[in-house]
Amino acid sequence: MKTELSPRAQTLAYLTLCVLLIPFVFPTWWMVTSSVKPVSQIFAFPPDIWPRAFDFSSYSDVFKIQPFALQYWNSAYIAAIVTVGTMAVASMAGYAFARIKFPFANAIFMVVLVGLLIPSEVTLVPLFQLFLKWGMINTHWPLILVPIFGAPAVFATFIMRQFFISLPVELEEAARVDGLGRFKIFWTIALPLARPALAAVAIFTFLGSWNLYLEPIVFISSSDKFTLPQALTQFTDAYGGPMWNIQLAAATMTAIPVLIVFIVAQKQFVEGLAHTGLKG
Amino acid sequence: MTIALDTAQARPKRGFWTMARRDAATGYLFIAPQLIGIIIFVLIPLGLVFWYSLHEWNVLAGSFRFTGAANYEKLLSDPAIGEVMSVTAVFSAGLAALNMSMALGLALLLNQKLRFMTVFRTLFFSPVVVSLVAWTIVWSFLLQSNGGINGLLQMIGVEGPNWLRNPTTAMISVIVVQALKNVGLNMILFLAALQGVPRELFEAARVDGVPRFKQFYRITLPMISPTILLASIVTIVGALQVFAQIMILTQGGPGFSTTVLVYYLYQQAFQFYLFGYGSTLSIVLLVIVGALTFIQWQLRRKFVFYEN
Numbered sequence: 001m002k003t004e005l006s007p008r009a010q011t012l013a014y015l016t017l018c019v020l021l022i023p024f025v026f027p028t029w030w031m032v033t034s035s036v037k038p039v040s041q042i043f044a045f046p047p048d049i050w051p052r053a054f055d056f057s058s059y060s061d062v063f064k065i066q067p068f069a070l071q072y073w074n075s076a077y078i079a080a081i082v083t084v085g086t087m088a089v090a091s092m093a094g095y096a097f098a099r100i101k102f103p104f105a106n107a108i109f110m111v112v113l114v115g116l117l118i119p120s121e122v123t124l125v126p127l128f129q130l131f132l133k134w135g136m137i138n139t140h141w142p143l144i145l146v147p148i149f150g151a152p153a154v155f156a157t158f159i160m161r162q163f164f165i166s167l168p169v170e171l172e173e174a175a176r177v178d179g180l181g182r183f184k185i186f187w188t189i190a191l192p193l194a195r196p197a198l199a200a201v202a203i204f205t206f207l208g209s210w211n212l213y214l215e216p217i218v219f220i221s222s223s224d225k226f227t228l229p230q231a232l233t234q235f236t237d238a239y240g241g242p243m244w245n246i247q248l249a250a251a252t253m254t255a256i257p258v259l260i261v262f263i264v265a266q267k268q269f270v271e272g273l274a275h276t277g278l279k280g
Numbered sequence: 281m282t283i284a285l286d287t288a289q290a291r292p293k294r295g296f297w298t299m300a301r302r303d304a305a306t307g308y309l310f311i312a313p314q315l316i317g318i319i320i321f322v323l324i325p326l327g328l329v330f331w332y333s334l335h336e337w338n339v340l341a342g343s344f345r346f347t348g349a350a351n352y353e354k355l356l357s358d359p360a361i362g363e364v365m366s367v368t369a370v371f372s373a374g375l376a377a378l379n380m381s382m383a384l385g386l387a388l389l390l391n392q393k394l395r396f397m398t399v400f401r402t403l404f405f406s407p408v409v410v411s412l413v414a415w416t417i418v419w420s421f422l423l424q425s426n427g428g429i430n431g432l433l434q435m436i437g438v439e440g441p442n443w444l445r446n447p448t449t450a451m452i453s454v455i456v457v458q459a460l461k462n463v464g465l466n467m468i469l470f471l472a473a474l475q476g477v478p479r480e481l482f483e484a485a486r487v488d489g490v491p492r493f494k495q496f497y498r499i500t501l502p503m504i505s506p507t508i509l510l511a512s513i514v515t516i517v518g519a520l521q522v523f524a525q526i527m528i529l530t531q532g533g534p535g536f537s538t539t540v541l542v543y544y545l546y547q548q549a550f551q552f553y554l555f556g557y558g559s560t561l562s563i564v565l566l567v568i569v570g571a572l573t574f575i576q577w578q579l580r581r582k583f584v585f586y587e588n
């Protein structure tokens with residue numbers, strides 16, 4: 001598909017790309033710049049593309065209105081546990097489905113795949129009831145247990161399985177002849193080779209947990225247990241109107257760290273996600 | 281049978297734990313966390329949601345009684361459901377169409393042999409990694425009557441509408457905001473697929489004097505059709521599950537004009553605490569997603585061409 005374009009066509013292509021880029025990049029730019037504008041200026045007309053004056057007070061106000069540092073920690077530690085947990089559960093299950101012969105393996109795999117077809121919203125009412133019975137409403141348990149063991153992990157298992165199927169069997173056979181046990185083979189040979197697939201699983205699991213919104217607002221009600229997406233919408237004044245500068249400062253603090261990680265590890269990120277899609 | 285005995289004798293005796301049995305045990309051990317998780321968090325809830333949908337269950341009133349198909353009858357006579365379903369259909373179709381066409385267009389552009397393409401790719405992809413709620417909050421800020429979008433429009437002399445307060449523009453707004461967020465994902469998938477198309481095909485076509493657009497229809501599209509199918513399934517099923525955007529941008533309004541099925545489900549179950557009716561709506565969502573996935577899977581046979 002790659003062709004040499006004439007200089008004129010090149011200019012046209014660059015111009016088109018730059019114009020198309022605006023709606024993709026402008027909102028993030030607007031979020032960051034508005035968060036450092038004085039309140040009186042965020043609705044200025046004509047709009048200031050670059051802040052005329054800087055006012056960082058909204059960044060400290062974020063922490064005064066809500067326990068934002070704690071909410072940040074909540075999101076971070078939940079996402080970390082979910083990511084590591086999913087990698088463990090999915091790599092083991094994926095390996096077993098791809099490599100180990102055991103009775104009913106295919107039938108069980110079909111059962112597990114059901115988790116891939118069921119939208120998580122369908123099971124929300126019974127899950128709420130279940131966690132209510134277990135005394136886990138308004139705790140972080142539902143946000144940790146369901147993603148690691150429930151439907152979201154199935155996609156990860158599927159990716160791991162596809163990867164292990166494509167791995168040459170010879171690598172493990174030598175180890176088997178040497179009398180290494182299954183777990184040792186998995187841990188010392190197969191898993192280190194599966195780094196690209198694991199990275200893909202880690203990326204989309206982390207993003208999934210970091211962005212989770214419906215489940216937190218259903219399961220969690222006290223502000224010190226809120227996760228970030230839930231907390232972001234709570235910066236409102238006495239009349240329920242959003243305090244824009246503070247909301248945008250909080251949104252910036254939520255979005256920027258992941259964005260920076262993404263820019264640094266861009267190649268890994270994009271290829272990882274493309275990998276998950278193509279292998280599906 | 282004799283062969284089996286032979287090999288058994290040839291191996292060192294391990295009693296009950298033969299190689300095959302140890303392997304099977306390890307296999308079950310490895311899949312156990314996943315399987316138990318699926319049973320507890322997917323299969324049992326799935327059974328329960330069917331069961332709940334046959335009950336009148338008002339959590340606030342404390343009532344829970346078996347009513348058979350009453351919730352399904354309520355569903356058919358629910359004055360809001362018609363609009364909710366058409367809103368869901370318009371939203372999903374609009375979002376999928378916009379997302380797929382933008383993603384394909386961008387992928388074709390980015391597949392040109394030009395410099396800085398990685399930078400452009402990164403920038404188009406960046407909304408995918410901006411947290412969803414942050415992205416949506418910025419847009420609700422931008423789309424206010426005195427917000428940034430109307431500010432920019434006013435500079436070129438156009439009076440913008442109050443985007444989120446008008447039924448038509450509210451629907452367009454939520455579709456566009458959501459499409460921009462996720463186009464990057466499909467774009468990357470299409471880009472990877474485009475790069476997998478053998479260049480010889482185009483060279484042969486060029487030698488034969490086949491025009492550009494014909495090359496696109498005859499070569500490019502058929503070659504990347506498996507990716508298009510996969511992306512369309514994922515995009516439509518994803519569109520049916522949209523919730524946060526609606527909650528933050530419009531709360532389903534004005535009126536019911538942006539109340540998609542999942543938002544309606546959330547309202548009924550977790551704002552009005554009608555768990556029975558909420559479960560019935562869950563079943564509706566399940567049936568729709570199941571039917572769509574099935575249809576698209578069948579279409580695969582008709583429209584998707586594989587390399588050989």
